[in-house]
Every structure is written in structure tokens, then in C-alpha cells.
Amino acid sequence: MGFLQGFVPTINIISPGRINLIGEHTDYNLGYVLPTAIEKRILLKFQKNGTDTQCRVYSKDFDKGFEFDLKRISRSDNDWENYVLGVLNEITKRTDKVRGFDCVLESDLPLGSGLSSSAALECGMAFGLNELFDLELSKMDIVTLSQIAEHTYVGTQCGIMDQFASVMSEKGHVILLDCRSLEHDLISADLDPYKIIMLNTGVSHSLATSEYNKRKAECEEGVSILKRENPEIKSLRDVSRETLKRFKNEMDPVVYKRCHFIIEENQRVLEMAKALKDNNLEKVGTILYKAHEGISKEYEVSCTESDFLVDYAKENPSVLGARQTGGGFGGCTLNIVHKTGVKNFIDTAIDAYKKEFGRELIAFEASPSGGTAKL
Ligand code: GLA
Numbered sequence: 001m002g003f004l005q006g007f008v009p010t011i012n013i014i015s016p017g018r019i020n021l022i023g024e025h026t027d028y029n030l031g032y033v034l035p036t037a038i039e040k041r042i043l044l045k046f047q048k049n050g051t052d053t054q055c056r057v058y059s060k061d062f063d064k065g066f067e068f069d070l071k072r073i074s075r076s077d078n079d080w081e082n083y084v085l086g087v088l089n090e091i092t093k094r095t096d097k098v099r100g101f102d103c104v105l106e107s108d109l110p111l112g113s114g115l116s117s118s119a120a121l122e123c124g125m126a127f128g129l130n131e132l133f134d135l136e137l138s139k140m141d142i143v144t145l146s147q148i149a150e151h152t153y154v155g156t157q158c159g160i161m162d163q164f165a166s167v168m169s170e171k172g173h174v175i176l177l178d179c180r181s182l183e184h185d186l187i188s189a190d191l192d193p194y195k196i197i198m199l200n201t202g203v204s205h206s207l208a209t210s211e212y213n214k215r216k217a218e219c220e221e222g223v224s225i226l227k228r229e230n231p232e233i234k235s236l237r238d239v240s241r242e243t244l245k246r247f248k249n250e251m252d253p254v255v256y257k258r259c260h261f262i263i264e265e266n267q268r269v270l271e272m273a274k275a276l277k278d279n280n281l282e283k284v285g286t287i288l289y290k291a292h293e294g295i296s297k298e299y300e301v302s303c304t305e306s307d308f309l310v311d312y313a314k315e316n317p318s319v320l321g322a323r324q325t326g327g328g329f330g331g332c333t334l335n336i337v338h339k340t341g342v343k344n345f346i347d348t349a350i351d352a353y354k355k356e357f358g359r360e361l362i363a364f365e366a367s368p369s370g371g372t373a374k375l
Helices: 079-094 117-133 139-154 161-168 208-227 241-246 253-277 281-298 304-314 339-357
Strands: 011-020 035-048 054-059 064-069 101-107 173-178 184-188 194-204 319-325 330-338 362-365
Touching: 011 117, 011 161, 035 117, 035 161, 054 079, 064 079, 079 117, 079 139, 101 117, 117 139, 117 161, 139 161, 161 173, 173 253, 184 253, 194 304, 194 339, 208 241, 208 253, 241 253, 253 281, 281 304, 281 319, 281 330, 304 319, 304 330, 304 339, 330 339, 339 362
Parallel strands: 054 101
Antiparallel strands: 011 035, 035 101, 035 173, 054 064, 173 184, 194 330, 194 362, 319 330
8 A cells, every 4th residue: 555655653552362261152141251362463553644534554464455534434345444444433423533544454363263353453443543642542442432343333243352351451361251240350360281272273154243143132032031020130141040941941942042051151150260260270171161062052153173173172181171262153262281282282183183174273372461552
């Protein structure tokens, strides 16, 4: 793009992806989650360009850019542009201080891998513009406006976990977040002598957005039935195992399965938080395997490749537990692996995956890291 030659950034922002130790799809059911940012991130470089309303954004990884006018923001046909445009749409509703700017993006965060590259881009964009134009947005403003941008411009009715983790994480910790009250606790994620090893299936399901929204609707259908006798129930967060059981015959079996998963998964977050505090790593592993079973059989957001890798992990004595992480239908599995067994686990998993699917598996270690920041 034309502007790149004279580009002299004045603000550089790093915005991380995230993993979620446990608590999948519980966020939009107003339950608990346990995510953290990781060291894979997007670097966003900004300069003011002296115009009133002309903005230019260029992605080095895609070698593509686009331009837009602050006075005429609308949805684009190119998915990635909507992450940027959605954020600008929200920011310009809140302030008139934004002026023309240029931004260059560079990333080592794999896209569509369940590591929330979308939230990293949204939050990094909002964070950078906040710094560049002194918008006086709080970190929480950045989190919530980025979540709304995803609803309105991208079309995924996501919960708050990804944006919260991207902005609020602290190095060496996972965040126990209550998605209703937004109260949160930092819990040490020191798993030594174990490491968090991610296996990226390379599968990025094209139905992820529509299936995601469908799961959300199924949970809401469950709540509307449960509410009939219990008006105090506002979300699945308020439902006990016993209450759900009593309504089994009144629900479509699929809706029942979805609700059952969420109620169990929410409990698993609290059990996991305790297991981490007690340094009970065997328990951490057991909870992960249990969660994957639910992800695969009850919530049905796994895929053949993720199921294969989790089963493969079970055969390896160096692995305490594994599950698919993120929104689902592909992405990465998260594995807790003894440090002496990491190389063997990765090498053999790559071979087995190639043999089974004829595809490359990419493995990396995830370290709990800090949230979006200015460099
Ligand atoms: C996606 C969404 C999150 C959350 C996860 C599943 O990453 O953006 O809000 O629902 O899926 O846990």
C-alpha cells in the first residue's frame, strides 16, 4: 500500500491470543471460565496520517490492506476487515476524537485455530487507538466494545471470555472469571514439571459461526423451559444438576444434552481452580479428559481430528490430560505433558497425525502471559 514507504509508527501495541484451561461455552451462559493470554500475538503499529477521516490498515501476513472513511463505516465482505471496522464503529459511537490513521499488522498467532486471533485484533485495535488519540477508554471499555464489534460486524454472538483474556491477563496466571459479575481472581499457572503443549489440527470449520450461534440458541431454549417453574433462573449458570434432571422429559433431547454439558462444565471450572490451587496436577488432567468427552459427545463441537489427538494423548504416560480448546470444530488441543516427555509426545503425535489424516500437525508450548500492552 502507498503509505507503507513513509510509515513511521508512533505507537506499537502487542495483543495476545488466549488459551482456555477449562470452561468452554460457559461464558455466554454467564458461568465461569479459566483462560489466559499466551505468547503468540499480533503486533499493531500506528501513526496518525494528518487527515480528518481517512484510515488505512495493512496486514503483512496477508499482504493485503484496505482503506475506509471514518464518516462512512460499514460492514465489509472480507471477514478480517470486519474485526477492524466493527471496533471503529463502536469507538466512533463513544467518542469523536478519532482522526485519520494508518496501521500495520503482523502476527505469529495462527488464525482460526481456537486461539482467539479475532479478539486479539479487536482489542489491539481499540487499545492502540485509545493510546494514539487519548480516548480515555478503560480496559473494560475496550473489552466490551470489542465483544460488541464481534456481535455486530462479525456475526458471532460470543461471550466475553476472549476479549477479557486478551486484555486482562497477567504473566504466569490463569484468570478465574465470573462472566456474570465480571469478578475475577488470578490463579498461579505454575504446572512444573508439566508444560502446556498445544497441537494445532489445522482444521478451521466453516460452519463455526452458525453452529456457535445455534449452540447459544439451544442453551436459551433450555433456559426458557426451566424458567417456567423457576422465574429466578436467568441463565444456565443458575441451574443445578437436580433441577435440570427434573425437566428432562420436557426438553428436546439435544437441548437437554447441551444444558447438561454447560452445567457440568461450569462445575469443572471451579474444580479446576481448586486443583490448581492445591497443585493437584493429576486432577487437572482428569478434568481435561472429562471435559473433552462432553465437548465431543454432549455439546458436539469437536471434530474427528481433535478426538483423534485427545485419544492419542491418553496412550502416552507423559500426558496428564488433554482436550480441544476454544469455540470448537477444530483448532487446537491443549495437553498437559511432563517436560521429559514433551519431545517424544510431539514427534510421535506429528507422525500419527500425518499417517491418519495426511496433514501436518503444528505443535507449540503455550506460556501464560500478560494482556494487551504498549511496547
Ligand atoms: C469462542 C467465543 C468465546 C467462547 C468460546 C467457547 O472463542 O468467542 O466467547 O464462547 O468460543 O468457550
